[in-house]
Amino acid sequence: MDVRSLVSGETEGDAGARALRASTGARRRSALAVRRARWHLAGIVALLAWTLPPFLYLVMLSIKPERILIDRSALFFVPTFERYRDFVASGLAAPIWTSLVTSTLGGLGTVVLAGLAAMTFRFLDFKAKTVLFLLILLPRMFPPVTTLIPIQLTLKALGLIDTKTALVILFIGFEIPLATWILHTFFADVPRELAESAALDGASLPAIVTKILLPLAGPGLLAAFILSFIFNWNEFLFPLIVTSFNARTGSVAIMSFTAGYKKLQWGALATLGVIMTIPVVLFVLAFRQSLVRGFTAGALKG
Amino acid sequence: MGMKWAALGSGRFYFWIMAMPAVLYVAAWRLAPAVYTLWLGLHQYNIVYDAAPRWNHLANFLQILRDGALRQSLGLSAQFAVIAMTAEVLIGLAAALFLDTDPPGRNLLLGVFLMPMIMAPVVVGTAWGTLFDRTVGYIPYVLRLLHGPQLQWMATPGTAMFALLVADAWEWAPLVTLLLFASLQAIPREHFEAARVDGASGWQLFRRIILPQITGMVLVAAGLRLMDAFLELDKVFVMTGGGPGSSTQFVSMFIYKQAFQFYELGYASAVITVLLAVLAVAYWFYLRSYYRTLEAANL
Numbered sequence: 175m176d177v178r179s180l181v182s183g184e185t186e187g188d189a190g191a192r193a194l195r196a197s198t199g200a201r202r203r204s205a206l207a208v209r210r211a212r213w214h215l216a217g218i219v220a221l222l223a224w225t226l227p228p229f230l231y232l233v234m235l236s237i238k239p240e241r242i243l244i245d246r247s248a249l250f251f252v253p254t255f256e257r258y259r260d261f262v263a264s265g266l267a268a269p270i271w272t273s274l275v276t277s278t279l280g281g282l283g284t285v286v287l288a289g290l291a292a293m294t295f296r297f298l299d300f301k302a303k304t305v306l307f308l309l310i311l312l313p314r315m316f317p318p319v320t321t322l323i324p325i326q327l328t329l330k331a332l333g334l335i336d337t338k339t340a341l342v343i344l345f346i347g348f349e350i351p352l353a354t355w356i357l358h359t360f361f362a363d364v365p366r367e368l369a370e371s372a373a374l375d376g377a378s379l380p381a382i383v384t385k386i387l388l389p390l391a392g393p394g395l396l397a398a399f400i401l402s403f404i405f406n407w408n409e410f411l412f413p414l415i416v417t418s419f420n421a422r423t424g425s426v427a428i429m430s431f432t433a434g435y436k437k438l439q440w441g442a443l444a445t446l447g448v449i450m451t452i453p454v455v456l457f458v459l460a461f462r463q464s465l466v467r468g469f470t471a472g473a474l475k476g
Numbered sequence: 477m478g479m480k481w482a483a484l485g486s487g488r489f490y491f492w493i494m495a496m497p498a499v500l501y502v503a504a505w506r507l508a509p510a511v512y513t514l515w516l517g518l519h520q521y522n523i524v525y526d527a528a529p530r531w532n533h534l535a536n537f538l539q540i541l542r543d544g545a546l547r548q549s550l551g552l553s554a555q556f557a558v559i560a561m562t563a564e565v566l567i568g569l570a571a572a573l574f575l576d577t578d579p580p581g582r583n584l585l586l587g588v589f590l591m592p593m594i595m596a597p598v599v600v601g602t603a604w605g606t607l608f609d610r611t612v613g614y615i616p617y618v619l620r621l622l623h624g625p626q627l628q629w630m631a632t633p634g635t636a637m638f639a640l641l642v643a644d645a646w647e648w649a650p651l652v653t654l655l656l657f658a659s660l661q662a663i664p665r666e667h668f669e670a671a672r673v674d675g676a677s678g679w680q681l682f683r684r685i686i687l688p689q690i691t692g693m694v695l696v697a698a699g700l701r702l703m704d705a706f707l708e709l710d711k712v713f714v715m716t717g718g719g720p721g722s723s724t725q726f727v728s729m730f731i732y733k734q735a736f737q738f739y740e741l742g743y744a745s746a747v748i749t750v751l752l753a754v755l756a757v758a759y760w761f762y763l764r765s766y767y768r769t770l771e772a773a774n775l
Binding site for chain 2 (some may be wrong): 213228235243291300309315343359428455
């Protein structure tokens with residue numbers, strides 16, 4: 175044994191001790207990882223068990239054959255798609271179409287008006303700016319029920335009761351405050367200097383808006399449109415009081431199944447529920463990121 | 477901030493014009509109706525009997541003081557709002573804490589969990605109303621299999637209220653999760669590590685490190701839910717219609733019935749006025765904690 179080996183022996187001992195410590199550390203860490211994985215599994219199961227059953231139940235009810243509809247022990251059966259096939263013939267397609275058209279037009283109108291306003295509030299300083307901005311946001315503090323009676327009286331006076339026009343007019347107004355706020359937060363990401371220097375270089379206003387602001391605000395506009403669409407699509411109280419038959423929406427049609435002679439048509443009710451949910455689910459899956467941001471901004475504004 | 481667009485010249489004016497459609501639209505369809513409601517509350521106006529609104533010396537407000545049905549509705553709404561809010565904060569917080577531990581597929585899980593709050597409230601009501609139904613619903617069925625109590629869920633006052641609470645918690649706990657998850661993610665991870673090294677238990681970690689950081693957002697979320705649940709209407713419409721009797725006739729339903737079934741537009745407007753006053757006070761408290769939270773979180 176030379177000096178080197180003595181030295182190395184010592185080092186080996188040291189290394190051994192370190193290795194021992196490391197291996198117990200690793201064992202503890204892997205035990206921790208196993209426990210963590212179990213916790214995660216339990217949590218995921220709990221989360222899905224809380225969220226999914228009502229969805230699955232509606233889907234199941236919509237494809238369960240009529241004769242075993244109330245036989246709840248029948249969890250497995252040959253599905254029937256008759257109700258979806260008969261959907262158009264049963265006259266339920268009309269309310270869904272109304273919802274689709276009015277929600278889309280309402281959302282577009284909202285985005286155009288709110289987009290123009292948000293741009294001004296973000297990029298221009300002028301007297302009364304704060305007052306006007308607050309004026310737009312103010313309605314968020316009144317619950318919709320406060321406008322119910324005058325709106326019904328007004329639409330009656332204008333002869334617009336039970337028309338799609340009435341719904342579009344209302345839908346545009348409902349979401350302007352929310353959309354203005356969301357777009358304002360999205361426009362906040364656009365550097366002011368960009369627009370400012372373009373203006374100093376003599377670019378015209380339409381050029382600034384179309385060449386600089388709109389392309390940069392694309393994701394915000396999309397989020398504002400989708401959120402407006404979803405809220406319009408889900409709206410219930412106003413369609414209920416300003417429409418009766420010709421322009422009733424999907425949510426009003428659902429309501430007609432929960433009372434009166436249609437009360438026991440569970441299958442058709444569930445089918446309508448599923449169809450009402452499909453666009454919402456698609457939007458959420460496709461645009462989760464920007465929707466989450468929009469929702470957070472919308473909720474926090476209050 | 478003070479950018480003056482001298483260079484834009486008359487363009488400045490057009491820019492200003494751009495904001496006007498939205499402002500006028502909101503003024504016409506949101507603000508004017510609200511003001512008209514306040515005005516109408518001071519008048520007798522039954523759309524069947526009265527040709528025009530007629531000043532009635534605050535009789536509507538005197539009637540509000542004597543109206544037992546309204547008092548019951550307000551009580552029910554308050555009860556519903558407080559219980560729903562509590563349940564939603566607890567469930568929402570639990571889900572947010574869980575998602576904050578980074579389980580596999582976290583973002584997809586969050587997306588799925590958020591679905592109930594994005595779908596139509598009437599569909600939420602439909603799903604739960606059917607689940608609780610005696611003939612097709614699974615909740616009474618499973619209870620029967622377990623030899624549990626046989627209840628007429630939607631036809632008994634207490635259980636109808638319970639069903640509405642479950643539906644509301646299912647729909648809105650995700651909102652609490654969404655807000656709390658954002659503020660949990662903002663807590664620096666080093667704080668957890670440091671506490672773990674010091675041997676803090678899970679509970680201590682939550683109590684000492686996490687809770688102080690998210691208290692503000694919990695209050696904001698609770699305030700949002702409290703005010704919204706107080707005005708709940710859509711699910712009541714499809715699940716109970718306010719019944720059995722008037723046991724789930726919350727205040728929005730009360731207003732709806734006064735206005736559109738009894739046509740007492742003046743009285744309904746007066747009730748809305750009182751409601752607005754109550755909500756304004758709540759809103760003031762809410763905004764206080766809201767701005768403190770935003771300042772602290774720098775959102």
